[in-house]
Amino acid sequence: MRAMPAPPPSTAARRRFWPLACALLALSVLVAATFAVPAVVAELRPAWQHAQDGPGAGAPGASSAEDASEREAHGADDAAASPDPAAAGLAAASGTVDAAGVTEALDAGLTGAPGTVAAAVAVAGEDTVVAGRSQERPMVPASNQKVLTALALAATVDPYERLETTAVRGDQPRELVLVAGGDTLLAPGEGRADAVNGHAGLGTLAERTAQALRQDDPDAAASGQWTVELDTDLFAGPELNPAWEGEDIAAGEITRVAPVALYSHRVPTADGADPGSRGERPEDPAAAVAREFARQLEQRLGSGASVTVGGTASAPEDAVELARVESAPVSEQSAYMLAHSDNSLAETLARVAAVASGREGSVTGVQELIPAALAEHGIDTGGLRAVDASGMAQQDRVSATTLARAVDTLVTDPRYGPYGRGLPVAGAEGTLSERFDDPAEAAARGVTRAKTGTLLDVVALSGYVQRADGSVLVYSLVLNGVSGGTTRAKDTVDRTVAALAGSG
Known part of the structure; x- marks a missing residue:
């Protein structure tokens, strides 16, 4: 004989159950929002700790064949994942950012900055610049041009593709x-x-x-x-x-x-x-x-x-x-390019991306690819001049807002996770290994990833920083017309990022 179904709960029991269920649901959402810090940001501290374990540990210059194989097996699932944990965490944290506090930190950090300054700071995952200085002015980006190259590569080549x-x-x-x-x-x-x-x-x-x-x-x-x-x-x-x-x-x-x-x-x-x-x-x-x-x-x-x-x-x-x-995997080559600011690799990967996009693998193909990739993601290209992929061309021009938005897209778009994780960690990896070494800059060590940029009279830094409350800011700081060496300019931008890390 088939068992009879259990009788439904009484109306009074149901009335007692639903408030409890709603409370549990609200608690689970709160916990998820608290701990869903973006995956790319969550790796900041572990990467910093690994760097203390020994030379090259955790750096983009190393690759595990077993790990790469596992990532390839899950690559399609990662790319299609929705909703993205990173985006969810960034959105959850965005409400904690006080624009006035960020502006105060930016102004304090840039006080006395040499040369001409352009700066843009935004909450990761959001379009609006919350603090800036001449953020729409076209500037010589130096190697920050490689951020645009990384985004163009991410938009056209699967991160687990192998050449x-x-x-x-x-x-x-x-x-x-x-x-x-x-x-x-x-x-x-x-x-x-x-x-x-x-x-x-x-x-x-x-x-x-x-x-x-x-x-x-x-x-x-x-x-x-x-x-x-x-x-x-x-x-x-x-x-x-x-x-x-x-x-x-x-x-x-x-x-x-x-x-x-x-x-x-x-x-x-x-x-x-x-x-x-x-x-x-x-x-x-x-x-x-x-x-x-x-x-x-x-x-x-x-x-x-x-x-x-x-x-x-x-x-x-x-x-x-x-x-x-x-x-x-190409995403690991991109990480190597960003960490070591490898000019030749940037130009090679940009041509590879141009071919993948259906364009010619040439100087012209790259010049067409970069603005097209930005426009595809809704990033303003006003004043942009993408003459090359590496930033070696003095004729390159890009605004701080465009650079900040490019960083934001790399680290929040669920399709580009492996590429976004390619930015080196401050004080630990690549061209940032010896940066943020003064007491006034120490607050940013291990909690920011960024791309450096240096020419004879240019210093630039574009990346993102995680604050103590878990919120994440993306930023771009570009100084042109620097004279008397670049040390002071580098200290200025490092100090500014540290101020952003501690901003209220």
Whole structure:
């Protein structure tokens, strides 16, 4: 026999239940609002603590293959998540911000600032600037231009996308074509799964290629001459932006932009290691890759085979792939670009994004991409001049409001979480590792992420800061016409961000 359903609760019982249910629901909403601090901000303190554990810990320069694999598995779900915890937390915290207190902190921090100042401060997740100074004035952004590049990249390339470098068969019997796919952080030897710069290696690609050739025909692989051609069709137009100063090119601050390179367009050390940001620039970055791949492949084919480098050639449309290597996720390359203010990487990734958007991978394609990406997100482009992606062009112009809005979009749009987390932590990572070192600046250490910008007479800082009450402010501080060195200007903006962190 089927059991009879339980009788419904009495009317009086229901009247007692609903007030209790409503109270519990209200409490749960309050708890969620309190603890739903944005995911990107919640990582500020852990990243700061990890940095204390040892050199490079928690920095964007390191990558876990296992973590990357797990992120890839959940990438689609993360991108589609709604409502976004970050946005919910920012919205919940926004009501606690007193505009007058923020304005007072901004004015106090910028007192006596050198040069011409533009500043914008807003509550994260909101469009309105709550405090500012000449915030709509077009300014030279220096490397803060990379914030716009990161947003354009985020808007066009999936954060877990990997850039491929591929070896395929050419049109001729003993011809190979090395196809450049935009990865300019290649190592000359074996790739390192725990690295971003050097994640994929030419030695790894050569070994896989040699195995494929031996599998097809062991005798042919081990004897005779092979030729390697190079396909760089991914990018087009001039490799150097005409707006870049010759002295900056000569000094190695920027160089020819290629769709494939070693260690971000640097010459490896004698033992094949990353030479760092002061390493020499190769005369032809892509050709250097082709030569190194040929050398590595010849070693692996054996003494009876020789491998020479031909010229540039397009891979056949129906080319047979022999082997490939893949970069770290593009969002990790973006984080590396932001943390180390890597000019060449910024230009490369911008061209990759231009291609992904359907534009040409060229100077012109980048100049079209950046304003289009801003406009797509409803960000005002008044006065904007996006001449390059790195900020090396003195003709770049952007307002503090535009920079602040770009930061806000990166850290609050649920699709861009991995990109938003790429900004380095103050006092711990990248170009911010030695900033915020004075007592008046200490309040911002570990609680702000930002992108630096420095030229001879320009200092800029754009990012976001979490205040003690959990609310989050996004900001952009840009100083032009700085004279007598940049130390005082850097101290000014650092002090201002610290004041914002402690604002009431």
